[in-house]
Amino acid sequence: MKEVLDYLEKTQTTHLEELKQFLHIPSVSTDSNHKEDIRKAAQFVADYLKEAGFTRSEMQETPGHPLVYGEWMEAGKSAPTVLIYGHYDVQPPDPLDQWQSEPFAPEVREGRLFARGASDDKGQVFMHLAVLKAFLKTTGELPLNVKVCIEGEEEIGSAHLYDILQQRKEQFQADFVMISDSGMVAKDQPTILYGLKGFTGLEVTLKGPENDLHSGLYGGAVKNPAMALAQLLATMKNAEEVVTVAGFYDEVEPLSEDERVLMKEAPGEDYPTSTGAPSTISEKGYTAKEHTMARPTLEINGMYSGYQGEGTKTIIPAEATAKLTCRLVPGQDPSAIQDLLVAHLEKHVPEGVTLSITREPLSAKAYKVSPDHPLIQHAAASLTETFAKEAVFVRMGGSIPVVEWFDALYQIPVVLLGFGTPEDRLHSPNESFPVEHFHKGMQTLVHYWEKVKNMQ
Numbered sequence: 150m151k152e153v154l155d156y157l158e159k160t161q162t163t164h165l166e167e168l169k170q171f172l173h174i175p176s177v178s179t180d181s182n183h184k185e186d187i188r189k190a191a192q193f194v195a196d197y198l199k200e201a202g203f204t205r206s207e208m209q210e211t212p213g214h215p216l217v218y219g220e221w222m223e224a225g226k227s228a229p230t231v232l233i234y235g236h237y238d239v240q241p242p243d244p245l246d247q248w249q250s251e252p253f254a255p256e257v258r259e260g261r262l263f264a265r266g267a268s269d270d271k272g273q274v275f276m277h278l279a280v281l282k283a284f285l286k287t288t289g290e291l292p293l294n295v296k297v298c299i300e301g302e303e304e305i306g307s308a309h310l311y312d313i314l315q316q317r318k319e320q321f322q323a324d325f326v327m328i329s330d331s332g333m334v335a336k337d338q339p340t341i342l343y344g345l346k347g348f349t350g351l352e353v354t355l356k357g358p359e360n361d362l363h364s365g366l367y368g369g370a371v372k373n374p375a376m377a378l379a380q381l382l383a384t385m386k387n388a389e390e391v392v393t394v395a396g397f398y399d400e401v402e403p404l405s406e407d408e409r410v411l412m413k414e415a416p417g418e419d420y421p422t423s424t425g426a427p428s429t430i431s432e433k434g435y436t437a438k439e440h441t442m443a444r445p446t447l448e449i450n451g452m453y454s455g456y457q458g459e460g461t462k463t464i465i466p467a468e469a470t471a472k473l474t475c476r477l478v479p480g481q482d483p484s485a486i487q488d489l490l491v492a493h494l495e496k497h498v499p500e501g502v503t504l505s506i507t508r509e510p511l512s513a514k515a516y517k518v519s520p521d522h523p524l525i526q527h528a529a530a531s532l533t534e535t536f537a538k539e540a541v542f543v544r545m546g547g548s549i550p551v552v553e554w555f556d557a558l559y560q561i562p563v564v565l566l567g568f569g570t571p572e573d574r575l576h577s578p579n580e581s582f583p584v585e586h587f588h589k590g591m592q593t594l595v596h597y598w599e600k601v602k603n604m605q
Contacts, residue, residue, distance in 0.1 A: 150599050152287045157591050168275045169255040172264040178214055178238035178304050187301050190237045191215045194299050201282035211309045214301030222294045229601060230294035232323035235274035236303035239266035240576045247578035261581040268573040268582040273329035274299060280594045292602035296323055306511050311554050325524055325562045326555045332569025334416045334543060336583060339532030342565040343525060344517035344544030345552055347477030349486055350509035354470045355502040362465040371465055372501025375454035378469040384497045385447060389433040392447045394493040402480040404443050412438050415541040442544040446476045476546055483512035513550035518562050528566050531596035535589050
């Protein structure tokens with residue numbers, strides 16, 4: 150292990166420059182104008198794995214953007230096999246005028262590497278690639294069998310990955326999955342993410358008259374769809390942040406006292422300071438950290454109705470629409486939750502309007518692995534060994550559908566070992582990644598692979 154760490158120490162500058170080359174490619178998956186850039190980024194990953202010494206490295210075509218698959222299976226049948234997942238596609242850089250440097254011209258300032266994809270997810274993917282190469286170039290082998298799956302559609306919902314994972318189960322079969330597409334609760338604070346929320350949603354529209362009406366002539370005779378929508382949505386959650394949809398909490402996995410202790414001990418965000426909101430709110434009986442990490446939510450993401458221009462236009466709008474999403478916890482099924490929401494809306498729709506509902510097609514179940522699982526404990530120990538600080542254990546309010554897919558299709562644990570920080574500005578102008586975390590992350594991975602090797 151020492152020779153691998155020494156190699157990484159000596160090649161720090163080289164690795165940073167190689168990452169800059171990767172970041173220079175504008176692999177924006179949402180924009181068809183970047184189709185060739187997407188392929189160029191995929192080719193970069195495939196070529197890097199091949200040059201590192203992988204016995205198989207190739208771009209595999211999909212109905213959309215190509216997936217990069219690689220493997221090195223020479224550790225023997227008794228050695229564990231890990232599947233490393235990540236993505237090479239990035240978000241659009243807009244708005245460009247808010248960037249302090251060009252989004253695809255990587256630049257280091259004040260200890261941070263600024264570029265689109267620096268943290269999400271090229272920087273974290275590249276750490277894995279560099280560590281695998283370091284092992285093969287110094288020892289000639291890897292501590293365990295490794296498969297690599299780096300896709301190009303994560304930022305557009307991994308449109309084709311589920312079908313690919315289902316159709317090619319033998320190709321991607323492993324003992325566990327490693328994903329570095331997340332972060333720490335604070336810079337230099339080792340963090341183990343052992344749970345993610347699920348996701349589902351609806352679009353709700355109430356229709357009244359055939360067209361907008363004069364509010365003076367028809368107010369009091371025709372139900373206002375905007376008012377009806379406000380009344381309907383108000384039936385779904387009370388002032389104590391408790392969702393009042395019948396059955397919503399029935400299958401929720403209880404939050405154990407041990408987990409409440411873990412969450413209490415983890416550094417927390419000062420929400421009024423970080424968001425500018427006047428105060429913190431949470432579900433009755435739970436702290437804000439507990440609510441965001443481990444309790445389900447129902448949120449209105451957007452509402453639209455009637456006149457939006459300057460001044461006043463005295464109308465009764467013809468219709469009103471709201472977009473709703475739920476973040477789900479273990480035990481809750483997205484389809485069942487959609488059914489409950491639909492039943493509630495149909496029961497409580499005010500008289501005088503008609504209801505139409507569109508179900509969100511992209512849903513995902515929550516994911517959680519035991520903090521005591523050996524693979525998780527080894528990850529915590531590896532972080533502590535590198536950062537010289539005890540790791541904290543948290544669950545995250547966000548959702549990563551691919552994590553639940555690996556769990557459902559393969560029934561194997563997923564290790565979420567991320568090195569991002571709250572200051573990384575993911576999906577925003579001036580995305581960045583701490584250079585120190587880039588180097589320490591690679592050291593952590595070396596320690597981790599050695600520990601997993603010794604589990605045999």
